[in-house]
Structure formats: structure tokens, C-alpha cells
Amino acid sequence: MIILSGDPPRSRALSILLIAIIVALAAVPFLFPGAKAMNVASKICIFAALVASYDLLLGYTGTVSFAHTMFYGIGSYAIAIALYGMGPSWAAIAVGIAVGLPLAALLALGIGLFSLRVEAIFFAMITLAVASAFLVLASQLSWLTGGEDGRSFQLPELLRPGTVFVKDFFGVSINGRTLTYYIVFFASAAMILGLLRVVNSPFGRVLQAVRENRFRAEALGYRTVFHLTYANCLAAVVAASAGVLNAMWLRYAGPDTSLSFAIMLDILLMVVIGGMGTMYGAVIGAAVFILAQNYLQALMGVASNAAAEAGLPLLPGLLHPDRWLLWLGLLFVASVYFFPTGIVGRLRGVTRPKS
């Protein structure tokens, strides 16, 4: 109870689902040691943390930011550039973290302070503009970021797949890759639990008060400006940490894997599908979305080919795996409209949407 900050899932189905996801993620290196399954599992872990940090903004303070991938990208690039420039050492990792996280926080502070001066309604638009400028910068400053190609790098000796700890543990080899996976898993879990702690603290209560009625929260004597900026910086730091984990897992950082607008849309979809304003929604949203992305897309390809062979017009194009976002977009609009509380809200039996 203490570890959940006194905010249990409050639904038997939800608890079972969560436990199943967590146990499955923890056991993946032993159950499915293949590269694809490991990639999917680590992506779920990383995105669960990233989405949870976004939910701190969207679900708990009610602000829409399109700059979240920018912070994610800052984390990714910081560690990538450090490891690329300094060689594969632990010191480089430390430097990457020590530069990347404060940089993300500082930028979030800057955006926060600037958009405080202007109308609140500009926030979403300003973040969109800043994020797109950052994306252009990252792909143009090729001497630093490697441009469109990004930066590939080596991890320290201990974390490489070549480093074998246990040769044959019930038929599974435990190596540096397994260790990296567990670093990703536990770091993500720690971040999510930390965020759960934050939203259940008095500070988190004030954020919810701001979401429901900013004017009233201010009238009660809370400096909402301070709370919103602080939440922004916190979310940015967690997003950058998720970026660090992502780059470490992929051993690569580039515009497509860490900065693109498509990732921002993925995050939005995961938050809405999982359930806004619940940290558990982030875990479930990320798990459902990434599983679907990796395994349903193949199914779409099969359906598309079948439709093409049957000679149906239009359908092959609509069902092509590349058009996967089309169906997600429809699902997204439908879930904002019909299920604004997401999967978690459904399971908890909340039918009345929060406006």
C-alpha cells in the first residue's frame, strides 16, 4: 500500500490486468528471450513511464503539450552524443544524464515561464511550434546530432550482449542485454511509482484542483503558476529519463525514434486509450498500444493482401499496414468522444466523464 502511495487500482479486473502485465514484463527475458519480444517489452516499459509523465500534464493539470517528444529526444540525444563522443564508458553515461536531464528541465521552465506571460490558450500551439523547430534543428545540426541518420553508439562492456553472466539458465543465456533490460524495467517502474507518489501528494491534489477550476484554486491561495511550471519541469525530467533508457536500449538516437510527431501522437493515443488522469492508465495504454502496433499491423498486412486478391477496390489501400495510423486516428476520436475515461475508467465503472 505504501509503495502505491495509497492509490490502489480500485477494481479487481484492473488489478488482475496490471499484475499480469507487470509479471509478464518481468519474466520476458526468460519466457521469450527472442530479440523481437525483448524489444517490444522494453518499449512497453519505456513508454509506460513516458506516457505516465505526459499524463501528469494532460490528465492531472489539463494542459495539452505537444513538446513532450522534445524532452524525450533531449534525453535520447544527450546520452547518445555523450557515448558517441566520449566512447563507451560509465562516465559518458553519467555525463549524458547530468547534461540531458537539467537541460530538459531548463527548457521546460523556459517554455512554462514564457507561456505564462501570454494567454494560457496559446500553450498547445506554442509547444507545437517549439517542438517542430527543435525537430528541424536536430536534423540539421548534423555535426552534433548526426542529422537524419542519428547517432549509433556502443554501450559499456558490462551491458553488451557479448558479456555472458550465466551461460545456460534453464536454457536461457543471461547476458549484458538481459541486464540492460532489467535496468530499463526497474528504472521505468521507479519513475511510474514516483509519479504515483507525486499525484497523490498535496501537490498533486492542487494540480487536480487547477484542472477542475484554475480560478478557484487561485482564489484558495495556491500559486497555480508555480504548480503548473513545476509539474511541467517534472514531466520533462521524467520524459528525458525515458529518452535515456530508450537510447540505451536501442544503442541509437535519431529523429525518427525519439523526436518525430508520430511519437507524440502515439503518446496521446496511449494516454487516452489507457485513461486520462490515472497513472495505471499509462501502463495499460502503453501495453495495449504497443502490442497492437507490433502484432496487429502484421494482421492488417494479411487482410490487405486478401482484399487485393479478392479484387476489392480501395480496401487494400485502407488496410495496408502503413495505414495503421488511419484506424488509430478513428479509434482515438471515438475514444475521446465515447470513452473519455479510457480503459481504466471503464474497469473502475466510472461512466460519468470528467469534463
Place this chain on the structure above:
Amino acid sequence: MTDLAATDALPKPPRDLLPVFLPAILAVAMLPLVGSGSSWVTLTVASLAMGMMIFIMASGLTLVFGLMDVLNFGHGAFIAVGAYVATLVLLPLAGWVQADSLWLNLAVLAPAALAAMAVSGALGLVVERVLILPVYGQHLKQILMTTGGLIVAEQALYALWGPQIIPLPLPTSLRGSFIIGDIAIAKYRLLAMLVGLVVFAGIQLVLARTKIGLLIRAGVENREMVEALGYHIKRLFLGVFMVGSGLAGLGGIMWALYREQVHASMGNDLTVLVFIVVIIGGLGSIGGCFIGALLVAMVANYGGFLVPKLALVSNILLMVAILMWRPRGLYAVTSR
């Protein structure tokens, strides 16, 4: 408050002309920096043409927000749809497009532009009814819904037309430039400026001289009061939304011809530019939007010429500078 006799003219609001002169001041200030007079003229014409096109795309968005407090993140979709619809007319009639006759060229451009506006406007009707009507007054959901709409529209364009870039050559008689002395002015840029000025004048005329315009201006300032006086502001809003979408479609075909290509991602790319213009101008202000569009285009063109690296972030810097000066944009017209 001073007492007014019934016959006295109503007190005029104070005129705020500084933003009007801003583009001119900027242009003059750039003259010594650019150095050569002929490149300065070329750059200025290029900025004016680009600014007019951006204005056409952004005008609908700013009115939609001003009138109904609706943030439409899917506005870029109308731009892309307009461009794609134009290819439906222009590509089959390629013979007319390539003919070296201004009249034949215009005879094919006009129906293309009309078709683009009609389809974008009709799409606007659907979007307003399906996506925006259910979430009036809820900014968060508006942003989410219209962002979803943008994804769906973009992907639908990919599915229907394929992911490749469609080349869209300029009509023959609009290619090339007028050469006056050592100054070259591209013909198409002149046409774009002309269309932009006509649209701007048209919008201003409707807003200033007609009853509908009066209602729109009143609605931007105080929606509830207009409703209280018995007007269907939602129907008015639907009209404005459709016209705004249609104008975005017109901007789409103009931009496609300017770049001589069409791609589904153009809606997404232009959204950012359009947002910056609308923010700079002040949400809801047509005049501010016009000036904002010119400023953005000028900074892009002069900046690209003087310091190419800076052009990447020049829009953001411009936005920051303007908002530091006037936090609500150049002209704050809404009372919210």
C-alpha cells in the same frame, strides 16, 4: 465619461496603427542589410506573395477561434485536401495547363480553385458537425478531437492517392519572371499577391459593410450578447467555419502551385506556420492575421537570405519577440 448629445458621433476607438507599419519598417530596415537593391525587391516580392498565401490559409482559423472559442488543430487537413482536389482538375487537363495562353491557363486554374474550395468547405461542414459540435466549450477535447481528425485526414489522403509526391507544374504563362532593369519578379508571385489582396479586401468588406459581418464582429467581441439579441450564432459559426475551410483549400492549391508539388504531409507542415501567424496576429483578428502572415514570410525570406542557419528558428524568435511586446498578439479583439 463625458456626456454625449444624441446627435454627436459615437466616440471612435483609439486607432492602433503601429502594427500596420511593422512590415514596412522591417522591409526598409532590411534594405541596407541585404545590400543590393534588386535582390531586396525580389526578396520583398517573394515575402509579400508567401505572406498572402499564408494569410489565406490562416484567416479561417483565426475567425473560427474568435467567434466560437474553438481551437482547430485539424486546419492543416483542409489545406492538404484542397491541394489534392486541385490535382484532380489540373492533371487530367494537363494540355490546357501546358498551353501557352494566359486565358486557357486561367480557364483551368479557376475551376481547380473553385473545386478545391468547394470540397474543403464541404469537408468543413462534416468536421464541424461530427468532431467539433459535440465538444463545444471544452478546449482539451477540441484539441484532441481535431488532432485525431488531422491524422485521419492525412492517412486517408495517403490511402487514396498513395504516399508518393505528386508533381504539379505551373501553367506555362505563369512561369518565368517579368524583368525590369536588373530586377526579376516571378509572375506567379504577382498572381499570388493579387489573389491574396482580393481575399483580404473581400473579407474586410464583408466584415465591415454587411449585416453578417456585423454579427460576426459582434460575436467575436461578445458571443452571449449576440445570442441574447436572438441570432443563431451556431448557424453563423457553421458558415464561418465552412468559408474558413474553403479558404484553407484555396491556400492549399496556391501553395501547391508555388512549390509545384503536392504531398499529404503538407497540411501537417503548414499547421505550425499557420498557428504562429494566428498567435502573432492575435486570435480572432483578421487584420492582425494579415500583418502576422507578412511578418512571418518576411522573416523567413530575409532571414534565409542573410543568415540561412537562423531561418530554422526564425519563426519562433519572431513569435517570442512579438508576444513579449504584446502578450495577446498584435491585436487583441476577443474579450476572453
